[in-house]
Amino acid sequence: MSTDTHPPFEKKPASARSDGELIRLEQVTKRFGDHTVLDHLDFSVDAGKHVTLIGPSGSGKTTILRLLMTLLKPDEGTITVAGEQLFPAPDKQVREVRKKIGMVFQQFNLFPNMTVLRNITEAPVTVLGMSKDAAEERARELLEMVGLTEHLDKHPGQLSGGQQQRVAIARALAMRPQVLLLDEVTSALDPELVAGVLDVLRDIARSTDITMLCVTHEMNFARDISDQVLMFDSGRIIEAGSPEKIFSEPEHDRTREFLSAVL
Numbered sequence: 414m415s416t417d418t419h420p421p422f423e424k425k426p427a428s429a430r431s432d433g434e435l436i437r438l439e440q441v442t443k444r445f446g447d448h449t450v451l452d453h454l455d456f457s458v459d460a461g462k463h464v465t466l467i468g469p470s471g472s473g474k475t476t477i478l479r480l481l482m483t484l485l486k487p488d489e490g491t492i493t494v495a496g497e498q499l500f501p502a503p504d505k506q507v508r509e510v511r512k513k514i515g516m517v518f519q520q521f522n523l524f525p526n527m528t529v530l531r532n533i534t535e536a537p538v539t540v541l542g543m544s545k546d547a548a549e550e551r552a553r554e555l556l557e558m559v560g561l562t563e564h565l566d567k568h569p570g571q572l573s574g575g576q577q578q579r580v581a582i583a584r585a586l587a588m589r590p591q592v593l594l595l596d597e598v599t600s601a602l603d604p605e606l607v608a609g610v611l612d613v614l615r616d617i618a619r620s621t622d623i624t625m626l627c628v629t630h631e632m633n634f635a636r637d638i639s640d641q642v643l644m645f646d647s648g649r650i651i652e653a654g655s656p657e658k659i660f661s662e663p664e665h666d667r668t669r670e671f672l673s674a675v676l
């Protein structure tokens with residue numbers, strides 16, 4: 414692979430930032446036993462956009478991200494990523510399409526027995542077949558971006574939660590995904606560590622063309638980075654719009670109630 418000499422991302426001009434749909438869910442239904450969590454959900458995200466999902470606990474936000482990560486399978490419907498079907502699809506195609514997607518979880522899930530550097534280089538080497546040198550060069554660029562260059566030889570247990578989460582962000586980006594899924598990535602952090610992680614994500618949103626699909630309870634952050642906010646309730650999108658509209662002039666009582674509880 415000749416990825417060695419590329420900078421982490423090339424920022425495209427604004428006019429080139431939306432080249433159609435990157436993610437499409439059509440009529441997606443997900444049940445757990447006889448509990449229908451998502452009921453014929455339609456939903457799409459355009460390339461280069463930053464979309465935030467808000468809504469009460471249990472409304473199905475994590476389920477959507479887990480379906481996209483292929484950690485769960487829908488019971489019905491289709492999921493398409495960058496024009497290729499992720500579900501239903503043969504295993505080989507699922508593995509290929511899945512490489513376009515990176516995810517950061519609430520719990521960082523780093524490999525505890527590997528150094529920070531190795532946490533980031535492992536998947537590019539084993540999954541993408543990158544050379545060790547190229548993967549390390551890229552990992553160093555990403556560690557600089559998340560402000561952790563001096564910690565690359567440490568193990569996760571030697572870092573704060575906020576630092577570990579920044580490693581997890583770098584690890585996801587090392588796979589060069591087209592879309593980054595973020596599931597309440599600051600919810601498990603001590604309050605004083607939240608801002609540093611959100612600053613890194615703001616920087617990524619501003620300086621790269623990666624598509625972001627984000628679940629968060631950090632409403633100021635959502636307002637700053639989002640092109641679109643989707644309000645979820647009981648597995649349905651009850652309201653969608655710009656952050657200005659959703660946060661300043663919500664139409665639905667349910668959205669108003671939710672926002673007054675979290676703001």
Ligand SMILES: Nc1ncnc2c1ncn2[C@@H]1O[C@H](COP(=O)(O)OP(=O)(O)O)[C@@H](O)[C@H]1O
Nearest residue numbers: 445446450468469470471472473474475476477
């Ligand atoms: N693996 C599972 N088994 C059974 N029920 C689940 C499972 N995962 C999620 N659920 C249920 O699905 C609903 C939606 O969950 P989730 O997508 O995690 O919501 P959110 O992220 O919006 O809080 C909840 O009622 C939850 O209890």
Ligand SMILES: [Mg+2]
Nearest residue numbers: 474475476628
């Ligand atoms: Mg959740």
